[in-house]
Amino acid sequence: MIFVTTGTQLPFPRLIDAMNELAGALDERIVAQVGPDHGNWPSLECRTHLSPKAFEAHFREARVVVAHAGIGSILSARVFRKPLIIMPRQYALGEHRNDHQIATAREVSARPGLYVAHDQVALRVLLARSDLQKPNAGSGAETRRLIGYLRNYIQNAA
Amino acid sequence: MTKKILAVASAGGHWQQLMLMRPAFAAHEVHYITTLKGLSEQFGASPASLVPDCNRNTALRATLCFVKLIGLILRIRPDVVISTGALPGVIALALGRAVGAQTIWVDSVANAQEMSSSGRLAKRFARLCLSQWETPARAEGVDFAGSIL
Numbered sequence: 001m002i003f004v005t006t007g008t009q010l011p012f013p014r015l016i017d018a019m020n021e022l023a024g025a026l027d028e029r030i031v032a033q034v035g036p037d038h039g040n041w042p043s044l045e046c047r048t049h050l051s052p053k054a055f056e057a058h059f060r061e062a063r064v065v066v067a068h069a070g071i072g073s074i075l076s077a078r079v080f081r082k083p084l085i086i087m088p089r090q091y092a093l094g095e096h097r098n099d100h101q102i103a104t105a106r107e108v109s110a111r112p113g114l115y116v117a118h119d120q121v122a123l124r125v126l127l128a129r130s131d132l133q134k135p136n137a138g139s140g141a142e143t144r145r146l147i148g149y150l151r152n153y154i155q156n157a158a
Numbered sequence: 159m160t161k162k163i164l165a166v167a168s169a170g171g172h173w174q175q176l177m178l179m180r181p182a183f184a185a186h187e188v189h190y191i192t193t194l195k196g197l198s199e200q201f202g203a204s205p206a207s208l209v210p211d212c213n214r215n216t217a218l219r220a221t222l223c224f225v226k227l228i229g230l231i232l233r234i235r236p237d238v239v240i241s242t243g244a245l246p247g248v249i250a251l252a253l254g255r256a257v258g259a260q261t262i263w264v265d266s267v268a269n270a271q272e273m274s275s276s277g278r279l280a281k282r283f284a285r286l287c288l289s290q291w292e293t294p295a296r297a298e299g300v301d302f303a304g305s306i307l
Contacts, residue, residue: 007170007171007172008169008194009170020196051196052194052196052197052199052200053196053200056200070170070171070268071170071171071172071174071175071266071267071268071307072170072171072173072174072255072270073171074307075171075174075175075178075306076174082216093198098272099271100268100269100270100271100272101268102277103269103270103271104267104268104270106270107270107307110306133269139178140269141304142304142305142306143178143304143305143306143307144305145302145303145304146182146303146304146305147179147181147182147304148178148289148304149288149304150179150181150240150262150264150303151181151183151184151185152182153183153262153286154161154163154182154186154240154260154262155185156237157161157237157238157260
Protein backbone atom coordinates (compact mmCIF):
# COMPACT_ATOMS: atom_id res chain seq x y z
CA MET A 1 0.00 0.00 0.00
CA ILE A 2 1.12 3.55 -0.71
CA PHE A 3 0.08 6.23 1.76
CA VAL A 4 -0.04 9.81 0.52
CA THR A 5 -0.32 12.76 2.90
CA THR A 6 -0.48 16.52 2.34
CA GLY A 7 -0.24 17.49 6.01
CA THR A 8 -2.74 19.13 8.31
CA GLN A 9 -3.19 22.56 6.77
CA LEU A 10 -3.24 23.05 3.03
CA PRO A 11 -4.40 21.18 -0.06
CA PHE A 12 -1.75 20.01 -2.51
CA PRO A 13 -3.54 19.06 -5.75
CA ARG A 14 -0.32 18.82 -7.82
CA LEU A 15 0.81 15.89 -5.70
CA ILE A 16 -2.61 14.21 -5.62
CA ASP A 17 -3.09 14.65 -9.40
CA ALA A 18 0.32 13.06 -9.97
CA MET A 19 -0.48 10.09 -7.75
CA ASN A 20 -3.84 9.63 -9.45
CA GLU A 21 -2.17 9.52 -12.87
CA LEU A 22 0.54 7.14 -11.71
CA ALA A 23 -1.93 4.80 -10.01
CA GLY A 24 -2.79 2.85 -13.16
CA ALA A 25 0.78 1.73 -13.74
CA LEU A 26 1.39 0.92 -10.08
CA ASP A 27 -1.26 -1.75 -9.44
CA GLU A 28 -1.13 -1.00 -5.74
CA ARG A 29 -3.69 0.31 -3.26
CA ILE A 30 -3.21 4.04 -2.66
CA VAL A 31 -4.73 5.87 0.32
CA ALA A 32 -4.45 9.65 0.12
CA GLN A 33 -5.08 12.19 2.86
CA VAL A 34 -5.82 15.14 0.59
CA GLY A 35 -6.68 17.90 3.10
CA PRO A 36 -9.31 20.56 2.38
CA ASP A 37 -9.63 19.73 -1.29
CA HIS A 38 -12.29 18.28 -3.59
CA GLY A 39 -10.79 17.00 -6.80
CA ASN A 40 -11.74 14.01 -8.87
CA TRP A 41 -9.22 11.27 -8.18
CA PRO A 42 -10.95 7.97 -9.01
CA SER A 43 -7.80 5.87 -8.68
CA LEU A 44 -7.16 6.88 -5.08
CA GLU A 45 -8.92 6.22 -1.77
CA CYS A 46 -9.19 9.82 -0.63
CA ARG A 47 -9.70 11.13 2.90
CA THR A 48 -9.97 14.82 3.78
CA HIS A 49 -8.55 14.49 7.27
CA LEU A 50 -7.42 11.54 9.33
CA SER A 51 -7.56 11.15 13.08
CA PRO A 52 -4.10 10.79 14.64
CA LYS A 53 -4.87 7.10 15.18
CA ALA A 54 -5.89 6.47 11.56
CA PHE A 55 -2.86 8.42 10.33
CA GLU A 56 -0.57 6.16 12.33
CA ALA A 57 -2.34 3.01 11.12
CA HIS A 58 -1.96 4.00 7.44
CA PHE A 59 1.64 5.01 7.97
CA ARG A 60 2.47 1.66 9.58
CA GLU A 61 0.71 -0.31 6.85
CA ALA A 62 2.36 1.47 3.92
CA ARG A 63 5.23 0.13 1.81
CA VAL A 64 6.26 3.68 1.06
CA VAL A 65 4.83 7.08 2.03
CA VAL A 66 4.54 10.05 -0.34
CA ALA A 67 4.15 13.47 1.26
CA HIS A 68 4.68 17.19 1.01
CA ALA A 69 8.02 18.28 2.50
CA GLY A 70 6.54 18.95 5.94
CA ILE A 71 8.42 18.26 9.15
CA GLY A 72 5.54 16.21 10.53
CA SER A 73 5.79 13.81 7.60
CA ILE A 74 9.58 13.55 7.88
CA LEU A 75 9.49 12.90 11.62
CA SER A 76 6.70 10.35 11.19
CA ALA A 77 8.78 8.49 8.61
CA ARG A 78 11.58 8.36 11.14
CA VAL A 79 9.32 7.13 13.95
CA PHE A 80 7.60 4.46 11.83
CA ARG A 81 10.76 3.60 9.82
CA LYS A 82 9.11 4.00 6.39
CA PRO A 83 10.76 5.10 3.15
CA LEU A 84 9.48 8.61 2.43
CA ILE A 85 9.25 10.44 -0.87
CA ILE A 86 8.71 14.16 -0.41
CA MET A 87 7.48 16.65 -2.97
CA PRO A 88 8.20 20.20 -1.75
CA ARG A 89 5.43 22.75 -2.11
CA GLN A 90 6.34 25.67 -4.36
CA TYR A 91 5.53 29.28 -3.62
CA ALA A 92 5.41 30.13 -7.35
CA LEU A 93 2.53 27.66 -7.78
CA GLY A 94 0.62 29.05 -4.80
CA GLU A 95 1.26 25.91 -2.77
CA HIS A 96 2.62 27.60 0.37
CA ARG A 97 3.47 30.98 1.89
CA ASN A 98 7.10 30.73 0.81
CA ASP A 99 9.66 28.20 -0.44
CA HIS A 100 10.69 26.79 2.94
CA GLN A 101 9.74 23.27 1.86
CA ILE A 102 12.29 23.42 -0.95
CA ALA A 103 14.93 24.33 1.63
CA THR A 104 13.79 21.47 3.87
CA ALA A 105 13.98 19.02 0.97
CA ARG A 106 17.47 20.18 0.11
CA GLU A 107 18.63 19.78 3.71
CA VAL A 108 17.28 16.25 4.18
CA SER A 109 17.77 14.80 0.69
CA ALA A 110 21.12 13.23 1.54
CA ARG A 111 19.72 11.29 4.49
CA PRO A 112 18.96 7.58 4.20
CA GLY A 113 15.34 6.71 3.55
CA LEU A 114 14.32 10.23 2.48
CA TYR A 115 13.83 10.83 -1.24
CA VAL A 116 12.90 14.05 -3.04
CA ALA A 117 10.66 14.24 -6.12
CA HIS A 118 10.06 17.71 -7.54
CA ASP A 119 7.67 16.46 -10.22
CA GLN A 120 5.61 13.52 -11.44
CA VAL A 121 8.44 12.00 -13.50
CA ALA A 122 10.75 11.82 -10.50
CA LEU A 123 7.88 10.43 -8.42
CA ARG A 124 7.25 7.66 -10.98
CA VAL A 125 10.91 6.64 -11.02
CA LEU A 126 11.11 6.49 -7.22
CA LEU A 127 7.84 4.57 -6.80
CA ALA A 128 9.04 1.94 -9.29
CA ARG A 129 12.09 1.16 -7.18
CA SER A 130 12.08 -1.89 -4.95
CA ASP A 131 15.21 -0.91 -3.02
CA LEU A 132 13.92 2.10 -1.07
CA GLN A 133 15.58 2.26 2.34
CA LYS A 134 14.16 2.99 5.77
CA PRO A 135 15.18 6.22 7.50
CA ASN A 136 17.26 6.07 10.66
CA ALA A 137 15.14 6.00 13.79
CA GLY A 138 17.32 7.44 16.49
CA SER A 139 18.07 11.00 17.40
CA GLY A 140 21.54 12.27 16.62
CA ALA A 141 24.08 14.46 18.37
CA GLU A 142 22.30 17.67 17.28
CA THR A 143 19.09 16.51 18.97
CA ARG A 144 20.88 15.55 22.19
CA ARG A 145 22.50 18.98 22.19
CA LEU A 146 19.17 20.77 21.84
CA ILE A 147 17.51 18.70 24.57
CA GLY A 148 20.46 19.19 26.92
CA TYR A 149 20.42 22.92 26.33
CA LEU A 150 16.68 23.20 27.01
CA ARG A 151 16.92 20.97 30.10
CA ASN A 152 19.63 23.20 31.60
CA TYR A 153 17.81 26.38 30.74
CA ILE A 154 14.57 25.17 32.35
CA GLN A 155 16.42 23.89 35.42
CA ASN A 156 18.14 27.23 35.94
CA ALA A 157 15.17 29.43 35.04
CA ALA A 158 14.41 31.62 38.05
CA MET B 159 13.24 22.14 41.99
CA THR B 160 10.21 20.93 40.06
CA LYS B 161 8.73 23.58 37.81
CA LYS B 162 5.38 23.93 36.13
CA ILE B 163 5.82 23.95 32.38
CA LEU B 164 3.22 24.87 29.80
CA ALA B 165 4.22 23.28 26.48
CA VAL B 166 2.31 24.54 23.46
CA ALA B 167 2.30 23.41 19.82
CA SER B 168 -0.23 23.29 17.02
CA ALA B 169 -0.97 19.94 15.39
CA GLY B 170 1.39 18.49 12.80
CA GLY B 171 5.10 19.15 12.62
CA HIS B 172 5.13 21.65 15.48
CA TRP B 173 3.63 19.11 17.85
CA GLN B 174 5.94 16.33 16.73
CA GLN B 175 8.96 18.51 17.37
CA LEU B 176 7.67 19.39 20.84
CA MET B 177 7.21 15.67 21.56
CA LEU B 178 10.82 14.98 20.64
CA MET B 179 11.90 17.63 23.16
CA ARG B 180 10.04 15.95 26.03
CA PRO B 181 13.20 14.53 27.63
CA ALA B 182 14.12 18.15 28.44
CA PHE B 183 10.95 18.45 30.58
CA ALA B 184 11.14 15.04 32.25
CA ALA B 185 11.92 16.32 35.76
CA HIS B 186 9.01 18.76 35.77
CA GLU B 187 5.23 19.02 35.85
CA VAL B 188 4.10 19.59 32.27
CA HIS B 189 0.72 20.70 30.91
CA TYR B 190 0.41 20.31 27.14
CA ILE B 191 -1.67 22.41 24.78
CA THR B 192 -2.40 21.57 21.16
CA THR B 193 -5.07 22.14 18.49
CA LEU B 194 -6.28 18.69 17.39
CA LYS B 195 -8.47 16.30 19.33
CA GLY B 196 -6.86 12.94 20.03
CA LEU B 197 -3.30 14.08 19.40
CA SER B 198 -2.08 14.35 22.98
CA GLU B 199 -3.68 10.97 23.79
CA GLN B 200 -1.84 9.36 20.88
CA PHE B 201 1.46 10.55 22.29
CA GLY B 202 0.55 9.88 25.92
CA ALA B 203 1.00 13.57 26.72
CA SER B 204 -1.17 14.45 29.71
CA PRO B 205 -2.60 16.53 31.17
CA ALA B 206 -3.44 18.37 27.98
CA SER B 207 -5.90 20.99 26.76
CA LEU B 208 -7.15 22.02 23.34
CA VAL B 209 -7.24 25.53 21.90
CA PRO B 210 -8.58 26.64 18.50
CA ASP B 211 -5.89 26.67 15.80
CA CYS B 212 -5.33 30.09 14.28
CA ASN B 213 -3.02 32.14 12.08
CA ARG B 214 -2.63 35.71 10.91
CA ASN B 215 -5.66 35.37 8.62
CA THR B 216 -8.14 34.02 11.16
CA ALA B 217 -8.83 36.90 13.53
CA LEU B 218 -11.89 35.36 15.18
CA ARG B 219 -10.18 32.05 15.90
CA ALA B 220 -7.13 33.94 17.19
CA THR B 221 -9.39 35.82 19.60
CA LEU B 222 -11.03 32.59 20.78
CA CYS B 223 -7.59 31.03 21.20
CA PHE B 224 -6.42 34.08 23.17
CA VAL B 225 -9.40 33.90 25.53
CA LYS B 226 -8.96 30.15 26.10
CA LEU B 227 -5.25 30.60 26.78
CA ILE B 228 -5.89 33.37 29.32
CA GLY B 229 -8.05 30.96 31.29
CA LEU B 230 -5.49 28.17 31.09
CA ILE B 231 -2.57 30.35 32.09
CA LEU B 232 -4.39 31.88 35.05
CA ARG B 233 -5.36 28.39 36.22
CA ILE B 234 -2.03 26.67 35.65
CA ARG B 235 0.29 29.55 36.63
CA PRO B 236 3.26 28.12 34.76
CA ASP B 237 6.89 28.86 35.69
CA VAL B 238 7.94 28.20 32.11
CA VAL B 239 6.08 28.47 28.78
CA ILE B 240 7.68 26.78 25.79
CA SER B 241 6.45 26.58 22.19
CA THR B 242 7.58 25.35 18.78
CA GLY B 243 4.77 27.20 16.95
CA ALA B 244 2.72 28.51 15.58
CA LEU B 245 0.45 31.51 16.43
CA PRO B 246 -1.24 29.83 19.45
CA GLY B 247 2.27 29.36 20.85
CA VAL B 248 3.13 33.04 20.33
CA ILE B 249 -0.02 34.04 22.21
CA ALA B 250 0.86 31.63 25.03
CA LEU B 251 4.34 33.13 25.27
CA ALA B 252 2.98 36.69 25.41
CA LEU B 253 0.53 35.72 28.18
CA GLY B 254 3.22 33.73 29.98
CA ARG B 255 5.49 36.71 29.94
CA ALA B 256 2.68 38.84 31.37
CA VAL B 257 2.35 36.55 34.41
CA GLY B 258 6.11 36.42 34.95
CA ALA B 259 6.89 33.00 33.46
CA GLN B 260 10.13 32.18 31.69
CA THR B 261 9.36 31.98 28.00
CA ILE B 262 11.07 29.78 25.41
CA TRP B 263 10.54 29.72 21.65
CA VAL B 264 12.12 27.02 19.53
CA ASP B 265 11.52 27.95 15.91
CA SER B 266 10.34 25.05 13.75
CA VAL B 267 13.07 23.09 12.00
CA ALA B 268 11.01 23.66 8.83
CA ASN B 269 12.60 27.10 8.58
CA ALA B 270 16.09 26.38 7.29
CA GLN B 271 16.48 29.64 5.39
CA GLU B 272 14.69 32.26 7.43
CA MET B 273 12.87 32.35 10.72
CA SER B 274 9.10 31.78 10.60
CA SER B 275 6.83 34.80 10.79
CA SER B 276 5.46 33.55 14.10
CA GLY B 277 9.06 33.18 15.29
CA ARG B 278 9.82 36.79 14.47
CA LEU B 279 6.75 37.76 16.47
CA ALA B 280 7.62 35.39 19.32
CA LYS B 281 11.08 36.93 19.62
CA ARG B 282 9.50 39.89 21.42
CA PHE B 283 8.05 37.68 24.15
CA ALA B 284 10.65 34.93 24.42
CA ARG B 285 13.45 35.17 26.99
CA LEU B 286 15.14 32.32 25.17
CA CYS B 287 14.68 32.24 21.42
CA LEU B 288 16.26 29.45 19.37
CA SER B 289 16.38 28.68 15.68
CA GLN B 290 17.20 25.10 14.72
CA TRP B 291 19.40 26.30 11.85
CA GLU B 292 22.52 28.45 12.06
CA THR B 293 21.82 30.75 9.11
CA PRO B 294 18.44 32.12 10.30
CA ALA B 295 19.76 32.22 13.89
CA ARG B 296 22.55 34.56 12.78
CA ALA B 297 20.25 36.63 10.58
CA GLU B 298 17.72 37.19 13.38
CA GLY B 299 20.22 37.51 16.23
CA VAL B 300 18.79 34.52 18.10
CA ASP B 301 20.57 31.46 19.49
CA PHE B 302 21.33 28.12 17.88
CA ALA B 303 21.73 25.11 20.16
CA GLY B 304 21.09 22.03 18.02
CA SER B 305 18.13 20.63 16.15
CA ILE B 306 15.65 17.76 16.34
CA LEU B 307 16.32 16.67 12.75
